[in-house]
Amino acid sequence: DGGITQSPKYLFRKEGQNVTLSCEQNLNHDAMYWYRQDPGQGLRLIYYSQIVNDFQKGDIAEGYSVSREKKESFPLTVTSAQKNPTAFYLCASISSSLTTNEKLFFGSGTQLSVL
């Protein structure tokens, strides 16, 4: 079955540590996204990539980094510069960001907490 796989489901970060959240899709989608969700805040865009080897900052990119070396993979690193990383992180993909009625497919999310 095609879909998006995020791992791990739960992740704990120690102060000063960088952690990487994995996102893999086998839907052959061009565009991939990382969102952060805090209680009562909705989804906020961290980074997005419309094509391999290219990505753009979203609204809250500070303290995060990404790479897009393969079409299937879009890992997110939460760096020590992100002072409030506790949140639910969602990865999503879409077959073409240029088609207006395309729907986003989401992974099951990673809950990141600070120790």
Added chain:
Amino acid sequence: GQSLEQPSEVTAVEGAIVQINCTYQTSGFYGLSWYQQHDGGAPTFLSYNGLDGLEEKGRFSSFLSRSKGYSYLLLKELQMKDSASYLCAVRGSTLGRLYFGRGTQLTVWP
């Protein structure tokens, strides 16, 4: 900039009809979508409106008025499993991006 407003919560009883509103202001507009998200789960796509009017999909319908910057999601014959958060999302001036509202928590009572 982009802004989307939704009520934070709505309650209804099983079998009833409920309407969830979304108002938006965006610098461009390429359509509005609705997503459903159960607690701790991933959002799943419900509907898309690119033009004014009503789109019906079984028990769910979605309406759009571009001139008013307004959409609503209508859920009929409510079931307990419909208890979830409902998110509206707009494609704004940058075609590759979706902007989400904060979500409306729907609670269905027996």
